[in-house]
Amino acid sequence: MKFVDKLVAASTRNDSLLCVGIDPNPAQMPDVPLLDFTRGIIDATRDLVCAYKPNFAFFEAMGIPGLEALIETIKYVPDDIPVIGDAKRGDIGNTSEAYATAVFDIFRCDAITVSPYLGYDSVEPFFQYKDKGVIILCRTSNKGARDFQDIAGKNSEPLFETVAKKARQWNTEGNIGLVVGATYPEELKRIRELCPEMPLLIPGVGSQGGDLELAIKYGVDSAGKKAIINVSRQVIYASKGNDFAAAARAKAGEMRDSINEVLSHIGKRS
């Protein structure tokens, strides 16, 4: 099954556009073993999400045990919920092939985030996995996004728009998506216009302060789907105590419901 179909199926079944980002940071985590934490979060939220997004950085920072836990965490996600490996990889062709092997065959993600800086031949090896999703950084959620992504080239078109247009051209297999931060709603609107069919991974609501209502209004496709609203810290660190899973569930439920209220409000609640 293609990534996008798995995504829409999970989204429909759980009535949710919420993606929970799994970013285990020892400074913020409850005092439990890493796998108990990640599995606890998954158990508590599996009926509330359209996807999970483990971020490789936080697991890598815990060394080999962290990477082992990453594999086990991904294995623990129910088969019918897609896992987006947030790894932001990208290198010359033969190296991107190796990264694709790592993320899809070793870590067994359903999708990966990749950086476009090296151009077509750096992302093409990921496209070869036709059932996997390849989610290209377009307009990121951070402040520094402006440094290069706003640079205006031909016809004053900013770099992020050029990336979106190229991604659309490259999307012959229907397996490409884009990362667009909720912190830049006007840019999100423009990217959704350019790429009406693509799944958009939208971080930046929650701890980063992006506007949830605009993220949904501008981020969903015409059917009110294919927006992947990611929340990490606000959900997984809802409590640092023994009640971390219950607190994460409560917060995730609240986020899902808030998203669905906006969808109703804009007439896109199915």
Added chain:
Amino acid sequence: MKFVDKLVAASTRNDSLLCVGIDPNPAQMPDVPLLDFTRGIIDATRDLVCAYKPNFAFFEAMGIPGLEALIETIKYVPDDIPVIGDAKRGDIGNTSEAYATAVFDIFRCDAITVSPYLGYDSVEPFFQYKDKGVIILCRTSNKGARDFQDIAGKNSEPLFETVAKKARQWNTEGNIGLVVGATYPEELKRIRELCPEMPLLIPGVGSQGGDLELAIKYGVDSAGKKAIINVSRQVIYASKGNDFAAAARAKAGEMRDSINEVLSHIGKRS
């Protein structure tokens, strides 16, 4: 000791601008255990190089045993030779902090390659490690480099030049370098003009076909140093037989000597 000082010291001691890229690919490797291969390459070339550059992708593609071997490989490099972790990381601030922890504290690299696409706050966490090198992708060696890196913004300045200028601004600690492919000699020349003091990591000679003479002529600083001429496949896969280490040594020696001949020829042999 700062990365750049360690680099120049190794370069001077071994009379070499050659960096050997360690990209273990099972399809190309001799039939020996991974660590025997990487350690064999290091033993055979340690007096011929200014640095080693293990590429994380190839180790990740071999799963946990590959990542364990990456740690052991880096540990095996003599203390006075810098290790450049070719990882091309970069994410929003708190995530880049985690990547910095991984690459510098867990894998214990002396430097890392990073992608600039997310802007200042995505690379700044790496800069905090003042003795470590942060080598920013500027003009990559692959064909797709043209897709976005050539986009001309204000005053027709291509993106890669804007990246070089920003990197120079950000370099208050003297710990930044740039990746510039040998396959684009004119761009290399321009970047060396913009950043006369920075170490430049120059892949693309060897299997990728870049011009060695121009790479050196345009890549070195005024003292004939700080160009890190990377060769991976041509050295480490010089033979697939039991003589892989001897063959790698012969090829690395040949490359070092060719580089030094060019340096003599242009009057920069110290």
